[in-house]
Amino acid sequence: MEQKNVFSEPVKYDLTFAREIxxxxxxxxIKQCMNCGMCAISCATRDVMDYSPRQLFNLIKLGKKEEVxxxxxxxxxxxxxxxxxxxPRGIPIIDVMHDLKKYAIDHGxxxxxxxxFYKAFWNEMSVxxxxxxxxxxxxxxxxxxxxxxxxxxxxxxxxxxMLKHGRMPLLPPKKIRGLGGLKKIISKAxxxxxxxxx
Amino acid sequence: MExxxxxxxxxxxxxxxxxxIDALSKVAKSEFKVPICKTDGxxxxxxxxxxxxxxIESEGVNTVVIAGCSARVNFxxxxxxxxxxxxxxxxxxxxxxxxxxxxxxxxxxxxxxMRMGLVKQKNMYVPEPYQVESFSRNILVVGGxxxxxxxxxxxxxxxxxxxxxxxxxxxxGYVGKMYKQVPMKPPYTDLEENCIPNLVKAAEDAGVKIYKxxxxxxxxxxxxxxDVTIKQGDSTVQERVxxxxxxxxAKPYEADKLGHLGFGKFPNVITQSMFEEMAxxxxxxxxxxxxxxxxxxxxxxxxxxCSAACCIESIKQALxxxxxNAEANVYVYYKDIRSNGQYEHFYMKAQQEGVVFVKGDVTExxxxxxxxxxxxxxxxxxxTSLADEFDYVVLANGMVPTAALGDLVExxxxxxxxxxxxxxxxxxxxxxxxxxxxxxxxRQGPELPALKYGFPDSHYICFPYETRRTGIYAAGxxxxxxxxxxxxxxxxxxxxxxxxxxxxxxxxxxxxPRSGDMSFPEFNMNRCxxxxxxxxxxxxxxxxxxxxxxxLPNPSRCRRCGTCMGxxxxxxxxxxxxxxxxVGNMVKxxxxxxxxEEKPRILxxxxxxxxxxxxxxxxxxxxxxxxxxxxxxxxxxxxxxLVWINDAMGGGFDGVLLMGCKHGDDYQCHFMKGxxxxxxxxxxxxxxxxxxxxxSERVRATTVNIMDYDKIPAMLDEFAAxxxxxxxxxxxxxx
Numbered sequence: 001m002e003q004k005n006v007f008s009e010p011v012k013y014d015l016t017f018a019r020e021i022x023x024x025x026x027x028x029x030i031k032q033c034m035n036c037g038m039c040a041i042s043c044a045t046r047d048v049m050d051y052s053p054r055q056l057f058n059l060i061k062l063g064k065k066e067e068v069x070x071x072x073x074x075x076x077x078x079x080x081x082x083x084x085x086x087x088p089r090g091i092p093i094i095d096v097m098h099d100l101k102k103y104a105i106d107h108g109x110x111x112x113x114x115x116x117f118y119k120a121f122w123n124e125m126s127v128x129x130x131x132x133x134x135x136x137x138x139x140x141x142x143x144x145x146x147x148x149x150x151x152x153x154x155x156x157x158x159x160x161x162m163l164k165h166g167r168m169p170l171l172p173p174k175k176i177r178g179l180g181g182l183k184k185i186i187s188k189a190x191x192x193x194x195x196x197x198x
Numbered sequence: 199m200e201x202x203x204x205x206x207x208x209x210x211x212x213x214x215x216x217x218x219i220d221a222l223s224k225v226a227k228s229e230f231k232v233p234i235c236k237t238d239g240x241x242x243x244x245x246x247x248x249x250x251x252x253x254i255e256s257e258g259v260n261t262v263v264i265a266g267c268s269a270r271v272n273f274x275x276x277x278x279x280x281x282x283x284x285x286x287x288x289x290x291x292x293x294x295x296x297x298x299x300x301x302x303x304x305x306x307x308x309x310x311x312m313r314m315g316l317v318k319q320k321n322m323y324v325p326e327p328y329q330v331e332s333f334s335r336n337i338l339v340v341g342g343x344x345x346x347x348x349x350x351x352x353x354x355x356x357x358x359x360x361x362x363x364x365x366x367x368x369x370x371g372y373v374g375k376m377y378k379q380v381p382m383k384p385p386y387t388d389l390e391e392n393c394i395p396n397l398v399k400a401a402e403d404a405g406v407k408i409y410k411x412x413x414x415x416x417x418x419x420x421x422x423x424x425d426v427t428i429k430q431g432d433s434t435v436q437e438r439v440x441x442x443x444x445x446x447x448a449k450p451y452e453a454d455k456l457g458h459l460g461f462g463k464f465p466n467v468i469t470q471s472m473f474e475e476m477a478x479x480x481x482x483x484x485x486x487x488x489x490x491x492x493x494x495x496x497x498x499x500x501x502x503x504c505s506a507a508c509c510i511e512s513i514k515q516a517l518x519x520x521x522x523n524a525e526a527n528v529y530v531y532y533k534d535i536r537s538n539g540q541y542e543h544f545y546m547k548a549q550q551e552g553v554v555f556v557k558g559d560v561t562e563x564x565x566x567x568x569x570x571x572x573x574x575x576x577x578x579x580x581x582t583s584l585a586d587e588f589d590y591v592v593l594a595n596g597m598v599p600t601a602a603l604g605d606l607v608e609x610x611x612x613x614x615x616x617x618x619x620x621x622x623x624x625x626x627x628x629x630x631x632x633x634x635x636x637x638x639x640x641r642q643g644p645e646l647p648a649l650k651y652g653f654p655d656s657h658y659i660c661f662p663y664e665t666r667r668t669g670i671y672a673a674g675x676x677x678x679x680x681x682x683x684x685x686x687x688x689x690x691x692x693x694x695x696x697x698x699x700x701x702x703x704x705x706x707x708x709x710x711p712r713s714g715d716m717s718f719p720e721f722n723m724n725r726c727x728x729x730x731x732x733x734x735x736x737x738x739x740x741x742x743x744x745x746x747x748x749x750l751p752n753p754s755r756c757r758r759c760g761t762c763m764g765x766x767x768x769x770x771x772x773x774x775x776x777x778x779x780x781v782g783n784m785v786k787x788x789x790x791x792x793x794x795e796e797k798p799r800i801l802x803x804x805x806x807x808x809x810x811x812x813x814x815x816x817x818x819x820x821x822x823x824x825x826x827x828x829x830x831x832x833x834x835x836x837x838x839x840l841v842w843i844n845d846a847m848g849g850g851f852d853g854v855l856l857m858g859c860k861h862g863d864d865y866q867c868h869f870m871k872g873x874x875x876x877x878x879x880x881x882x883x884x885x886x887x888x889x890x891x892x893x894s895e896r897v898r899a900t901t902v903n904i905m906d907y908d909k910i911p912a913m914l915d916e917f918a919a920x921x922x923x924x925x926x927x928x929x930x931x932x933x
Binding site: 015022028031032033034035054055058059061062089 | 527535545546549550552554555557576578579583
């Protein structure tokens with residue numbers, strides 16, 4: 001496969017950034033990578049990725065913070081689980097990708113539409129405890145800016161089909177029972193996460 | 199001893215249904231006048247065996263001919279003591295299982311095998327085991343490193359008095375100087391304390407006789423009677439031993455040749471052993487260290503092979519740095535990390551400790567203010583990578599076996615007549631390197647033959663410790679590059695082989711692969727022409743020679759392959775139960791149909807080690823093949839004497855096929871070069887055949903692997919078709 005984003009300048013090894021990533025929930029698994037390339041050949045979206053998972057891991061070890069966080073690799077991950085199932089070193093690659101997504105959002109690297117999507121999805125879910133497609137779409141465009149709506153008109157056929165089949169109700173669904181309990185669980189989990197990350 | 203022969207035909211396993219047993223018994227009774235010929239429905243059952251035993255006891259039978267299954271099965275059932283000859287005729291695997299039942303050709307085949315078996319036993323005698331004079335059961339271990347100490351402890355524990363010779367003042371070798379060692383037990387993740395002090399103590403406790411600062415000056419003799427001169431300081435000691443374990447280890451590759459990696463140019467570019475010294479001395483102060491793998495190894499200009507141990511040694515040393523300073527940055531530049539087997543866990547442990555592994559080739563190392571910078575082609579990123587501020591760069595400089603250090607033994611300048619014969623094709627003989635390890639008093643050179651890259655290895659698949667000198671077993675890194683875990687296993691394995699050798703030699707038996715064989719070559723010296731073929735061709739250096747060129751056999755060095763017997767142009771070498779006339783008579787006894795009967799005959803000489811099992815496998819799988827073939831098993835194709843081909847072609851055989859093992863670098867021959875020698879001998883005969891008006895294509899050699907059994911029918915059919923095209927052997931009518 002053709003290699004993308006090859007550096008013209010020599011790269012220099014620096015472990016400061018890597019140590020920060022290794023502290024993420026699944027970050028320390030990255031150390032275990034032995035560069036076999038199984039993830040790269042297994043990945044369904046490798047073609048659109050800037051770097052294959054193993055290259056991304058290597059970039060982390062190289063200390064290339066900007067390249068890592070502005071790359072589309074982890075945003076293109078569809079969590080299909082093939083790489084995780086095949087990794088001979090047992091690295092839970094999709095979980096590492098989730099950690100990286102969160103890390104990128106927390107550090108303001110949100111240029112990719114996927115970042116907006118994740119945010120919109122999360123916010124929508126935390127209001128009702130279940131999904132309302134209309135609400136999520138609205139939130140997404142609010143984050144991405146209204147210019148995006150024009151682009152979204154290209155997808156109106158999909159939207160109409162979804163409406164017809166009842167996959168996109170016009171009215172929001174009811175909140176789940178015990179929403180307060182769910183919120184407590186979530187905030188407890190977030191608190192734990194912060195503690196572990198120190 | 200007069201022979202009293204009895205023939206037993208087994209009718210079980212379908213033999214009775216497929217063949218005319220009465221006609222078969224008639225061959226034995228009428229043609230060969232065998233006094234006792236019996237049939238039984240299941241000869242290998244208790245009644246069948248009792249029948250034979252009873253005849254041995256009451257009738258005085260001492261030669262038992264059993265026609266039934268292959269000699270490769272039921273050999274323990276048909277065992278009637280050392281005084282009785284047992285000959286097996288294979289009617290099952292090689293007749294009824296691979297040929298049509300109730301068929302004229304199949305019946306002819308079975309009858310011919312009966313004739314061959316009966317003729318064969320006529321030329322067989324009970325071997326008298328060779329007894330070594332003033333036999334020694336002691337075992338000598340040369341080299342007191344990890345492997346040598348392990349071998350010494352193991353053989354001493356097994357109850358054999360063991361002598362250990364170490365050239366240095368202290369035992370331990372390379373491993374002995376290590377700060378810590380790689381893990382040797384589960385979970386294979388933690389550094390371990392050096393095991394050498396415990397091993398040395400174990401060796402002392404087990405009563406191993408240790409010579410330090412000593413070398414082996416001379417080794418003469420043969421298994422069971424090696425006379426070893428050990429030089430210690432100015433004095434020499436004589437020891438008689440039964441078997442020898444060579445565990446002299448390896449030396450690190452000369453780092454001076456690694457100038458391209460900055461060695462010798464920058465003081466902080468060091469080797470693994472220098473780093474080890476630093477760690478042992480407690481002088482390890484570093485916050486950034488790089489390890490460069492394959493410094494010399496896997497490099498055509500230096501060591502073309504993988505040294506096998508350096509990856510895990512570097513991982514270990516990387517962990518030294520981390521142990522001292524957890525915040526230290528450690529980089530390992532590698533081609534491939536080869537942490538075999540359980541050491542994968544150790545590799546992972548180093549990764550978890552934060553050692554960074556960079557897949558790439560180092561292109562340049564530079565220095566500024568005592569700090570080193572490494573530039574490399576980063577294979578994962580497809581770019582050049584740079585890392586700087588290294589305190590040390592450690593080169594994993596690989597290993598060279600001690601057997602490869604020394605000058606080549608020069609071949610003697612060819613004498614006139616030899617020079618004239620030098621155009622003749624000759625079997626390749628591996629060089630001998632004067633490495634000053636054993637200093638053998640052998641005609642074939644002072645050390646073990648150096649095979650690929652100078653390692654004195656032997657058959658790598660079937661018997662790894664056996665060298666080409668019987669009774670001498672190489673173990674550890676002198677045999678092949680390996681890690682510590684394998685070296686320990688090797689030491690123990692070689693010690694057990696040495697024990698086997700001592701035991702077998704005491705009983706006058708051969709060692710592997712013909713273990714248990716008590717026959718050995720006997721020379722009729724009256725007719726010897728001092729041609730030296732036997733001394734030169736013996737793959738194990740078993741035959742020395744005197745100044746006149748007379749062969750001086752050493753029966754306990756012999757592996758009984760018969761290569762000397764095949765080589766001898768005067769045919770004066772024979773075994774009690776295997777000889778040139780024996781096979782020759784077998785060839786001659788085969789009935790040759792007249793030309794107009796249109797029943798061609800193909801003679802197959804098949805190697806007992808691979809080709810015969812393959813032929814048996816073809817039978818077991820009920821693969822049908824040509825019924826014109828007559829198969830004669832040979833101990834090794836190396837024992838093929840050309841007179842047999844003359845006999846066969848003169849006797850009217852339409853073709854002769856040799857089935858042997860693969861030769862060349864990845865040879866499969868159990869006796870090193872038997873099949874190669876057979877082919878070379880064959881090339882010499884083709885001219886003669888052509889002169890006689892016989893097409894040389896009638897005699898062919900082929901290689902058969904034990905797993906090639908499925909290809910055998912096609913192989914034989916193709917040969918038969920070619921012979922049909924050539925027409926019948928013109929000598930047929932003269933036969």
